[in-house]
Amino acid sequence: MHEHTPIADGKAANRSGRLADWDGDKAAAFLKQAANLLCEHMASRNDLTQPVVRLASPAELAVAFTEAGVPLELRVGEDAASMPRLLAALGATLEHSVRTAHPLFLNQLYARPEPAGIAGDWLTVVANTNVHTYEAAPVFTLVERAVLARLAVLAGPSWAAAHDGLFVPGGSIANMYGMHLARAVVDPDSASRGAAGGPCLVAFTSAQAHYSYLKSARVCGLGSDNLVAVPCDASGAMLPAELEVAVEAALARGGVPFFVGATAGSTVLGAFDPLVELAKVCRRHNMWLHCDGAWGGACLLSAMHRGLMDGVELVDSLALNPHKMMGLPLQCSVFLARREGLLQSTNSSNADYLFQPDKLHADMDLGDKTIQCGRRADAYKLWLTWKALGDAGLEQRMDRNIALAAHVEARVVASGGAFQMVRPRSFANVCFWWLPRALRPFDAAAASPEQLTALGKVAPALKMRMQQSGDAMIGFQPLDGLPNFFRLVFASASALRFEDLDALMSRMDALGLELFP
């Protein structure tokens, strides 16, 4: 290695002739103050006396930011703000944002981020590196490869033997990668010829699958008509026999079945498609089996729960979202394929301004495999979090989320009619109604249209009331003709105790009776 002799010595920032911007010291001082403010916020994140949200309308927020000296809009001729004003902007943002790290933020499939995940993400922001080439991102390239290798081991021996993968911006894009690779395998000419003039490819997902399959089918030029929603059982899991029927029907129409998008942990019900059975159908019809494990894939971390994904060793590609149950900050998403070289052969552009073979260690470059160019070092925060928690810590995290869900289910069942399960709990999803007295017990099959309409109004009203008081945030939705129900999901609930959930349910019951006496 050659010695570094500076081209010019001294601090460029402190010398004349340069643009007057913030020098290193001033930048560092500002960042330190910003960090203090963020760390203070972190220190209070378990504080249940804080509201989850200080609900405000767009107009109210506009006033609040203007009063803080940093109007939301960017005007033409906008002046440079002082450092105190910028810090005020950060403060106002934290104050008026939803506290997703609050123990009672139970609204989405993401929640409180792990401290090591935050620190890792902060570093990637400062390092500001694109993980396209080893030369620009030596550490991040190796870290990404290490994390992908560990995830492959987690998925089982068939994955560890041969895998390929990438960190990608979200589970939806990961699912799109699966569809795109599947097409490249079944119809390799499509890369040059395009889909027009080619076979009519047909994909299959469950009726409970995530909407990203639909969006991907449109983006990829497959078309929503060629994305078949296969019926599910009562738990929300795809029925293999129905898949077989759907495939035969597609064949009879002259279609070419090529892709099954399975789901491990569906969004609403937390259902797991039976991968072993689906793999049999796929083998029979030469279809690619992708598994959307964005939500449920974290079960692989747990000896107790990984059986939910039996058959994962048979799937061809897999989407994982560590920013969900593994507690990483958004975004941290993974696409894995069980075939080496396919990402490269499908996506390579061989851009010779970037992936020059006459560069040092160019064989390590990851960038030519992607459909992006710029790509964040999202693997790094997961690497650091894995180091921080260890395998046991991650498993404990996972098991705790399920235990909390099981506790709520038990309380619903024991509630004597005030609460009622919509379906038995699956994974960390608890779907239930709070019922006004007049509707107890609720029988959806026997309910009148008026009763269905009445119940459909309960969850939105109750949720709004809890949002307004900042108590908690819990999602709701209708499903399959059933009126709006609550979906309590435990994505990152390690700070929650069983008794906090008991208190939450008591509050819901009290507010419900207040709203619907």
Add this chain to the structure above:
Amino acid sequence: MHEHTPIADGKAANRSGRLADWDGDKAAAFLKQAANLLCEHMASRNDLTQPVVRLASPAELAVAFTEAGVPLELRVGEDAASMPRLLAALGATLEHSVRTAHPLFLNQLYARPEPAGIAGDWLTVVANTNVHTYEAAPVFTLVERAVLARLAVLAGPSWAAAHDGLFVPGGSIANMYGMHLARAVVDPDSASRGAAGGPCLVAFTSAQAHYSYLKSARVCGLGSDNLVAVPCDASGAMLPAELEVAVEAALARGGVPFFVGATAGSTVLGAFDPLVELAKVCRRHNMWLHCDGAWGGACLLSAMHRGLMDGVELVDSLALNPHKMMGLPLQCSVFLARREGLLQSTNSSNADYLFQPDKLHADMDLGDKTIQCGRRADAYKLWLTWKALGDAGLEQRMDRNIALAAHVEARVVASGGAFQMVRPRSFANVCFWWLPRALRPFDAAAASPEQLTALGKVAPALKMRMQQSGDAMIGFQPLDGLPNFFRLVFASASALRFEDLDALMSRMDALGLELFP
């Protein structure tokens, strides 16, 4: 607004019954230490006595991390690391990563991030919010709308009158959005029917366009055969007459021309396609005009340079990458369309578990427009940076980069033969050779194959030598049969002085003569 009465009071983290993970105080303490380390690093970023990179092979890095107590690989049964070890990991990462904020990191189209951009990004990590719904992301939703509106004003009156847009993960994806929307307009049935059985759509880009158009054409099912590379003039700008010829040829083959992917600031040469002329061809043939302004779009900030994008008011969609010349941390990318409602109608899934109409302020939700589900609040860091620098600061930044490029060009021209321009400079791209004495002056047209081969080896060797000594990082590539040349790009070079560049060129010359005496 209702009062918030806590469901349970006191700190959940400090009470029994919860999972033993880091409580708020411990998390905050760790983050504070991590922030200190990162701020120290920031404080030294202008220090030219630091090498740009401490070049190491994958094997050397593996040893270094093991010696730091944090091996790169994640083993099965990995233990939880102590806080000091995690901090050591952060330190080792900074030490062995490329210092992209170093004034002499001139390798890529991104470089040193603005401090306000870093602070903004850090906040979004802590807030950990998905900008899909107003209810989960009230501030970030309004901020995204405000920044998009300001960018529309920047693009001109026709944009301010009607625009739609999103922050997306990278310029490549932004270009894909353009292609996807264009198809939705010209062949609306494709969303359901798919591309198979539909018209053979044909897209056009310049021969100098970014590879993302190619990748998008494959992903979208268009096929690379239906992406026509239109010839360019010597500067690298698309020739409108050649576009017309290519369109006619596509029509003659039975194709349906639908999309022109223009480039404002090409990757290697910094060329700008003539938008006014291209728009005429597009109007004539009813094609969508998208402009990839990922690199050059920043010229809109400058009164002096925005003329480079004359005609931007005529394009249908636009990709911008504030993480390039605006100095935002990766990623910060924008897609803008000059038609309201099209993103929604093209991408909507109306997922009723997320975009419930019976929710507060659901009309503000951005998530149903995207092809993602999870999406980072990348608009926020740009908003904060805009507040920090003001319009004038952003313009100064932009102008300074061009001035530095112009300075290098002048030095090359005045070098008396040691350096030679490949093409006249365009924008902030300076493409030049350093020539061994035997090859001066270099005439590519008259050069022998041996001379071309010999010159092709110069830039890689010289770059490697500079990388090894940590002097500077500068990209190189071949182009159109011309042997490898250096591409000096000024993406975020506000800490560089003219004399630093003079010193850099002297160093290159000295090292060149050492390597090729």
